[in-house]
Amino acid sequence: MNSPSLDRLCIHSITTKPWSLYEAVPRYAAVGVKGITVWRQALEGRDPRGAGAFIRDHGLSIVSLCRGGFFPALTPADRLKAIDENRRCIDEAAALGAPLIVLVCGAVPGQSLDESRRQITEGIAAVLPHAAAAGVKLAIEPLHPMYAADRSAVNTMAQARAMCTALNSPWVGIAVDVYHVWWDPDLEAEIKLAGRNGTLAAFHVCDWVFPFADMLNDRGLMGEGCIDIRTIRGWVEAAGFTGFNEVEIFSNRLWQTDQTDFLLRIKQAYLNCT
Amino acid sequence: MNSPSLDRLCIHSITTKPWSLYEAVPRYAAVGVKGITVWRQALEGRDPRGAGAFIRDHGLSIVSLCRGGFFPALTPADRLKAIDENRRCIDEAAALGAPLIVLVCGAVPGQSLDESRRQITEGIAAVLPHAAAAGVKLAIEPLHPMYAADRSAVNTMAQARAMCTALNSPWVGIAVDVYHVWWDPDLEAEIKLAGRNGTLAAFHVCDWVFPFADMLNDRGLMGEGCIDIRTIRGWVEAAGFTGFNEVEIFSNRLWQTDQTDFLLRIKQAYLNCT
Numbered sequence: 001m002n003s004p005s006l007d008r009l010c011i012h013s014i015t016t017k018p019w020s021l022y023e024a025v026p027r028y029a030a031v032g033v034k035g036i037t038v039w040r041q042a043l044e045g046r047d048p049r050g051a052g053a054f055i056r057d058h059g060l061s062i063v064s065l066c067r068g069g070f071f072p073a074l075t076p077a078d079r080l081k082a083i084d085e086n087r088r089c090i091d092e093a094a095a096l097g098a099p100l101i102v103l104v105c106g107a108v109p110g111q112s113l114d115e116s117r118r119q120i121t122e123g124i125a126a127v128l129p130h131a132a133a134a135g136v137k138l139a140i141e142p143l144h145p146m147y148a149a150d151r152s153a154v155n156t157m158a159q160a161r162a163m164c165t166a167l168n169s170p171w172v173g174i175a176v177d178v179y180h181v182w183w184d185p186d187l188e189a190e191i192k193l194a195g196r197n198g199t200l201a202a203f204h205v206c207d208w209v210f211p212f213a214d215m216l217n218d219r220g221l222m223g224e225g226c227i228d229i230r231t232i233r234g235w236v237e238a239a240g241f242t243g244f245n246e247v248e249i250f251s252n253r254l255w256q257t258d259q260t261d262f263l264l265r266i267k268q269a270y271l272n273c274t
Numbered sequence: 275m276n277s278p279s280l281d282r283l284c285i286h287s288i289t290t291k292p293w294s295l296y297e298a299v300p301r302y303a304a305v306g307v308k309g310i311t312v313w314r315q316a317l318e319g320r321d322p323r324g325a326g327a328f329i330r331d332h333g334l335s336i337v338s339l340c341r342g343g344f345f346p347a348l349t350p351a352d353r354l355k356a357i358d359e360n361r362r363c364i365d366e367a368a369a370l371g372a373p374l375i376v377l378v379c380g381a382v383p384g385q386s387l388d389e390s391r392r393q394i395t396e397g398i399a400a401v402l403p404h405a406a407a408a409g410v411k412l413a414i415e416p417l418h419p420m421y422a423a424d425r426s427a428v429n430t431m432a433q434a435r436a437m438c439t440a441l442n443s444p445w446v447g448i449a450v451d452v453y454h455v456w457w458d459p460d461l462e463a464e465i466k467l468a469g470r471n472g473t474l475a476a477f478h479v480c481d482w483v484f485p486f487a488d489m490l491n492d493r494g495l496m497g498e499g500c501i502d503i504r505t506i507r508g509w510v511e512a513a514g515f516t517g518f519n520e521v522e523i524f525s526n527r528l529w530q531t532d533q534t535d536f537l538l539r540i541k542q543a544y545l546n547c548t
Contacts, residue, residue, distance in 0.1 A: 109484075109500040113457065146420045148457040149484045149500045155457055183387065183422040183429055210383075210423045215485050226383040226423045 001230050003271045010035030010063045010244035011266065012204075013042045016259045017250075021051060027260070029058040031267055035244040037064045038096060040089065052097040063244045064175075064202060065089065065098040068138065070106035071123030072116040072153065079119060082106070086127045094134040100201060101131075102139050102175050107153040116153035121163050124172060132171045139175035139201040140164065142184075146215060157181055157190030164199045173201030176236060177248065179208060179219060182227040188235050195239025203236050205229050205274050206249045217250045221265060223273030233274060245274055275504050277545045284309030284337045284518035285540065286478075287316045290533045291524075295325060301534070303332040305541055309518040311338045312370060314363065326371035337518045338449075338476060339363065339372040342412065344380035345397030346390040346427065353393060356380070360401045368408040374475060375405075376413050376449050381427040390427035395437050398446060405445045413449035413475040414438065416458075420489060431455055431464030438473045447475030450510060451522065453482060453493060456501045462509050469513025477510050479503050479548050480523045491524045495539060497547030507548060519548055 011033055016024050021042040028036060036055060043051055055062055068089040073079045093101050105120045107113065124138060131138050140160045143152035154160055160174045174194050181187055194200040207225030212218035222229055233245065247266055254262055285307055290298050295316040302310060310329060317325055329336055342363040347353045367375050379394040381387065398412060405412050414434045417426035428434055434448045448468050455461055468474040481499030486492035496503055507519065521540055528536055 110502075112502065113459070144419065145457040146418070149482055156459065159459060183419040185387070185430065185433060208423055211489050215489070228384075228386065 001234050004233065004245050004274050006032050006271070007034050008243070008245050009033050009267070009270050010037055010061070010246040012037040012039060012066060012246060012248040014039040014066070015247055015249045015266070016263065017255050018259050021046070022054065025055050025058050025060060027263060029060055031263055033060065033267075035061040035063040035246070037066055037102070037246050037248070038062065038098065039066045040092065043092065043096070048092050048095040052095065056097065061244070062096060062098045063246060064100035064102050064139070065093040065096060067102045067104050069103035069152075072106045072108045072111060072119040074108055074111065079123065083123055083126045086123065087130050090127065090131050090134050090136050093136045098136070100137045100139055102141050102202065104141060104143060105152045105154045107148060107150055109150050113148060113153040117159065117163070120153060121166055124163070124167055128167065128169055128171055132169070137171050137173055137201060139173050141175035141177055142180055144180040156186070157184050157194070158186055161190060161193060161197070161199070164197065170198070173199040175202035175204060176200065177204035178227050178229055178232050179204070179206050182208060182232065187232070191235045191239050195241065200236065200239055200241045202246060203233070203241060203243065204246045204248045205233070206247065214252060217252045219249045219251050221249060221254065222247070222269040229274050245270070275508050278507065278519050278548050280306050280545070281308050282518050283307050283541070283544050284311060284335070284520040286311045286313065286340060286520060286522040288313045288340070289521055289523045289540070290537065291529050292533050295320070296328065299329050299332050299334060301537060303334055305537055307334065307541075309335040309337040309520070311340055311376070311520055311522070312336065312372065313340045314366065317366065317370070322366050322369040326369065330371065335518070336370060336372045337520060338374035338376050338413070339367040339370060341376045341378050343377035343426075346380045346382045346385060346393040348382060348385065353397065357397055357400045360397065361404050364401065364405050364408050364410050367410045372410065374411045374413055376415050376476065378415060378417060379426045379428045381422060381424055383424050387422060387427040391433065391437070394427060395440055398437070398441055402441065402443055402445055406443070411445050411447055411475060413447050415449035415451055416454055418454040430460070431458055431468070432460055435464060435467060435471070435473070438471065444472070447473040449476035449478060450474065451478035452501050452503055452506050453478070453480050456482060456506065461506065465506075465509045465513050469515065474510065474513055474515045476520060477507070477515060477517065478520045478522045479507070480521065488526060491526045493523045493525050495523060495528065496521070496543040503548050519544070
C-alpha cells in the first residue's frame, strides 16, 4: 500500500485542543490539510453558521461534527433529554454545514449493555426523521470495550452493523476508528460488509500506545503504537470508502507540545504510517 | 440468586500481595477461605512441594497456579523458550499439587493478532503431552481487549472456544474472569457452550472500576464497580460449573490498605456482591 493522498487528510479540531477553531483552521489550511471534523466544544459561544463559512473560506471541507449520542439513561425523562440534545446537535451540524455526526452512543454504569443498546437504537430511531430532514447522517462509532461501562455499549463492528440493520435508513452509518476496533476479530469481514451495506461513513486514525497513562487522553500519533493502520485503511478502501482519513488524537502528552510542530508531525505520520 | 457458598471461596495469593504465601495461607484459613490460587512469584526461592504441603496442612485446596502462557514471539527460538518455560510451569504445578494452570496467552506488539493466536495454539499443543503426563490442566483465559497489544491475543470467549476446539484435549479449558469478559456480547451463550463442551475450567471475580488510574493494577473489589457478577455466576453455575469462585484483584489502592481488614472486606463482598 502507498501513502494516503494528502487530499484526504482531515484533522479533528480536538487533536490540536490548545488552539481555538479560529486558530486551527488557517494553520491546517496552510500545511495542506483538506478537511476538518469540528468538536462541539470548539463551537461553544460561536454561531455555527459563521464557523462553517470561516472553515469553507479557508478551503477546508467540513467532514463531520463530533459528537452526538449518549442515549441510554435510567429514566424515560433523561432519555427524552438525550433525544432533544441530539436534535440540537443535528441543527448545529446543519448550520455548520457538516454532513455527518459521529455518535458516541452511551452506556449507564450498572445497566445491562443489552438494555443500553436497546435504548440507543430507540434514541437513534427517534431522531432519524430530524436528521433526514436536515440532511445530516448519523455515524454509530463502536467504542473500545474499555469504555463499555459508561461511554458506549456499542463495542464491536458487528453490534454497529446490527443497529444499522435494525434502523434500516440511508441516514445511519458506522464510523470506523482504528483505536476502538483494531483488536476486533471480525474487523476485516465487518468492514467489507459495511461497504456492501453502504454504511461505511467515516474512518478515524491514531495509534494505540501502552501502557497508557490515562484511559481517555493518551492516544498515540500514527506510528507510535501497535496498530497496523495501513492494513486497515486498505480494507476500508477495498470496501469502497472514498472519504477522508480523519486524524483524531486525544493526548495530554501531545497537547503539551508546540502545536505548530505537532501539526507537521501529524502530516508526516499521516504520510508514513497511515 | 443467593449468596455463593463460603465453601467455594478461593483467593488468589496476589490479591493480598503485601503478604507472603506463608503469611497469607493461615490468615485465609482463619477466616474460612477454602481455596487458594498461587501466583508463581509467591513461590520464588521456595520448594513448591513444601508450599503445597503447607497449604494443604491448613485445610486449603490449591485451585490453580497463575500463570503460564506468553507463547507468541517474533523468533522460533523465543517461541521455544516460551514452551520450555511453560513445561517448567507445569512441573511446578505438579509439585505444588495444583490441578490447573491459568494461561495468559501472550501477544507481540505489532504482530498481527491472528498470527499470535496461531502461535498460541501451537505453543499449547507443544506442551499438552507434558501437561497430560503431569495431570495438570491448562486454562486459556480470554483477556480484555485492552490487553491485546502485549498480553493476550485471546480477547473473547469465542476465540478461547475456537482454540479449545482446535486443540481438542481434555487437558485444555477456559478460565472465565468477569473483569475480562463482562462486556463480551456473547458471554452468556459462550458460557453455556463451554459448559456443554466440558471446558469451563475456572471462574474469577473482581470488579471493573472506572476511570481507572492504572491499566493493570486498579481492579475493584466486588461491588465497587459496574459488573453484574451475580448474573454471570448464575450463568456459570447453570452451565454446570461446580468449582471455586476465585477472587483475583490487582489493586495498588487496596494493597495499600491493612490486609487483615481487606481480607474481611473480601469475604463480605464475596457474600454480598458475588
